[in-house]
Amino acid sequence: MTAVTNGVNVQALLDAREVLKGAPEAAQFTWRASAKWQTGVHSQIKVDSFFGLGEEQKHEAESTFEADHPVIFAATDNGITPIEYLLVGLASCLTAGVASVAENRGIQLRSVESKLEGAHDIRGILGADSDVRNGFNDIKVTFTIDADASKQEIEALVAQSQKRSAVFDALSNPTNITVEVA
Amino acid sequence: MLERGEVANSWRNERWDSLRLLTPNFQSRLPGLRYEGPEPDGYMAMSEVTEFIEAFAKVSAAPVRTGVNVTSVQPADGGYRITHSEGVIQARAVVIASGACNLPAVPPLHEAVPAHVTQLTPFSYRNPDQVPDGGVLVVGGSATGAQLAAELRLSGRPVTLSTGEHVRLPRTYRDRDVLWWMDASGVWDQRHDEVEDLERARRLPSPQLVGTPARDTLDLNALTSMGVELVGRLATVRDGRALFSGGLRNVISLSDLKMERLLATFDEWATADGRAALVGPPERFEPTRVPERSRLQLDLESGEIRTIVWATGFRPDYRWLDVPVVDAKGHLQHEGGVAAPGLYALGLPVLRRRKSTFICGIEDDARAVIGDLARHLAGSG
Numbered sequence: 001m002t003a004v005t006n007g008v009n010v011q012a013l014l015d016a017r018e019v020l021k022g023a024p025e026a027a028q029f030t031w032r033a034s035a036k037w038q039t040g041v042h043s044q045i046k047v048d049s050f051f052g053l054g055e056e057q058k059h060e061a062e063s064t065f066e067a068d069h070p071v072i073f074a075a076t077d078n079g080i081t082p083i084e085y086l087l088v089g090l091a092s093c094l095t096a097g098v099a100s101v102a103e104n105r106g107i108q109l110r111s112v113e114s115k116l117e118g119a120h121d122i123r124g125i126l127g128a129d130s131d132v133r134n135g136f137n138d139i140k141v142t143f144t145i146d147a148d149a150s151k152q153e154i155e156a157l158v159a160q161s162q163k164r165s166a167v168f169d170a171l172s173n174p175t176n177i178t179v180e181v182a
Numbered sequence: 183m184l185e186r187g188e189v190a191n192s193w194r195n196e197r198w199d200s201l202r203l204l205t206p207n208f209q210s211r212l213p214g215l216r217y218e219g220p221e222p223d224g225y226m227a228m229s230e231v232t233e234f235i236e237a238f239a240k241v242s243a244a245p246v247r248t249g250v251n252v253t254s255v256q257p258a259d260g261g262y263r264i265t266h267s268e269g270v271i272q273a274r275a276v277v278i279a280s281g282a283c284n285l286p287a288v289p290p291l292h293e294a295v296p297a298h299v300t301q302l303t304p305f306s307y308r309n310p311d312q313v314p315d316g317g318v319l320v321v322g323g324s325a326t327g328a329q330l331a332a333e334l335r336l337s338g339r340p341v342t343l344s345t346g347e348h349v350r351l352p353r354t355y356r357d358r359d360v361l362w363w364m365d366a367s368g369v370w371d372q373r374h375d376e377v378e379d380l381e382r383a384r385r386l387p388s389p390q391l392v393g394t395p396a397r398d399t400l401d402l403n404a405l406t407s408m409g410v411e412l413v414g415r416l417a418t419v420r421d422g423r424a425l426f427s428g429g430l431r432n433v434i435s436l437s438d439l440k441m442e443r444l445l446a447t448f449d450e451w452a453t454a455d456g457r458a459a460l461v462g463p464p465e466r467f468e469p470t471r472v473p474e475r476s477r478l479q480l481d482l483e484s485g486e487i488r489t490i491v492w493a494t495g496f497r498p499d500y501r502w503l504d505v506p507v508v509d510a511k512g513h514l515q516h517e518g519g520v521a522a523p524g525l526y527a528l529g530l531p532v533l534r535r536r537k538s539t540f541i542c543g544i545e546d547d548a549r550a551v552i553g554d555l556a557r558h559l560a561g562s563g
Contacts, residue, residue: 138475156439162432163347172428173417 008103026053035067042068042078083136087116089167094141097161107153110146139171183244184266186251190235192281197228199309200333202393204325206359209542210234214241223359225393256504261524275524275555278503278514282530282539283496292492294419296482300489304330307491310337314488317341319424319480321416322493323348324387328400330491332392335408342480342487343405344426346415349389350437350470353399355445356452357462360391361540367451369444370537374518377532384513384531387495402434402470413476422483426476434470441467498530519551524558526551 020027029052035045048062066079080088091114102109117140124132145154162168188194203210208222215238217226226234239246254265261274286303295301300314304326307313310333320331323345335341351360364370377383392400402412414427445466452458480487500508507521508514518534519527528547529539537543 152439152442155435156443159432159435159439162429163436168429168432172414174420174425 004103004106004108006099006103006107006109008100010100010103013100014104028052038078040068041073041075042066083118083120086136086167086171087118087139090139090141090165090171091116093165093167094143094158094161097165098143098145098157101157101160101164102147102149105153105157107157108148110148112143112145112147114141114143116141136171183246184250184252184264185246185248188248189239189246190232192283193228193231193235196305198304198307198330199228201329202227203231203541204388204391204393205361205540205542206393209361209365209540211542211545212238212242213545214238223397224395252502254502254504262505274559275526277551277555278521278525278527279529280498282498284499285497286492287495287497288492289416289494291416291419292490295424295490296422299482299487302489302491304491304493304496310334310339313337313339315339316488317486318489318491319344319487320491320493322387322495323390323402324493324495325389325391325400327491327493328390328402328405329392330493331405331410332400332408334491335405335410340411340486341409342411342413342477343402344413344416344424345402345430345433346427347387347433348402348437349387350401350441351389351391351399351444352401352441352465352467353391353397355448356465358460359397363448365537365542367448369447370535370540370543372536374532374534377536380532383536386531401467403468406471406473411477412473413480414478419482422481424480424482424487426478426480428476428478430476431472434472438469519547520554524555526555 029050031050033045033047035043037043043066045065045067046062047059047065049056049058051057065085067082067085068078069075069081070077095112095114098112099109118136119138119140120136121132123129124134143158145157147154147157149157185191202225204225206222207217207219207224207226210217210226215234217234238244249267251267252264253267255262255276255278256265257263259272261272262276264271264273264276286305288301288303292301302313307330313334317340318331318334319342320327320334321344323343327343327345331341331343353360355363358366374380390401392398398404406412412430414430415433417425417427419425445464449464452461497512498514500512500514503514505522505525507516507525514521514527514530516527516530516533519530521527527533528551529544531539533539534547534550535543538547
């Protein structure tokens, strides 16, 4: 295998996989976000700490996100809409997957770009038609990848990245959600 | 040799009526016995498999004690104490040949299925006549799931097939049985210590194959053409609704890509040494047709689905094995068939080679494992 440099430390990931095989408790992570209502439909979300490898962890820096709705929804558009954050998550997860799998397979990437489209019938959230669901009806992701690889190898990268994607799984499979009032 | 039932018991009693071997007759070969009938490219029905195994019991003069059920194997006096339905045996070495398919592996979510839906497994399913009229949900896209979905669809029932990752193969490629290719090109000879991800190779689902006189391909396109509806992997049953993954398109892409890679390795092999004369011209197959929009849920209370067939694989049953060699998932831990000093296994997926679970694959494995066993006896004798 030729040395490729996509900047992913695949060896660390492979080592972690081996270690966690024998230590499933260390593999239990909790990701967190805290949100605070601003005004109208504008909220601010901060992400700072998480739990994993058996102890509390912190990001290098706290991240702050603004979520709002666009002006055509009669809102103030201080940030992207919540459902757009799902596209942000999916895009970044699949892209990370493509880079990791490419590194592992010895494929040098030159550029990886993707466009995401989520088809959304807003009659659901407006309660205009009870047969329409609230969420996306369809999500379409289109990758444009320039790499030292055949078209088939690139397709395999993209397929494998979906297979190992946390966000792809979270969006395509049902998840239990508990919402409580503290 | 202790056999809980009769010779060829699982083939006799634990298979559905229409099942035929996935391997063509010419691959039915055991030491001193091979298929010599008129249809080398055909596939044995279960009655023929039973006869074949019975013939091998005679040819090999194996000392089979039928109707003897082993209830416990435990370490004792430097060997093993085997307790069975007719007594106790002390042995210096034991070979576990009980296979990997003792029980159907049904996911726990089956408990959430409404009571009025009939649930079947490949062990309880025999033929369409026992299945209530109305819709059937077949869960699982392996050889079992594909075959039962096809058979139930042909019986006139509406059939939905839920599939996660699966293995697509054409029945024939370049005029040869696809399993001829697996054998001839050396794929099946790949050793357990050469396989890149052994754990994954050992839990690979069986390929979507069926043994029919017409040598039909039974991939998802074939099922779609028959009118079987495809849905994604069954994720859960909640409030009486079966919820399916929206990832169907990707598991289909993965299968198509893997099949193309495999066929490319066949082509590569055929190009060398003038082997092209052995086979027909290269072929490529239509990509799997993915439904524009697969259903993400099915209301199990609506009456649309009357029966669920769990074609979700099998698992071994080691409840009788009182030796700490079984992992948390219920699989035997072994290195090429050696589980512990004097304790061996045969007939498990990729035990020593990719062909370990095929009839023509047992001979090489058995010779290696018995070699180790003989050395063990010599050393401890």
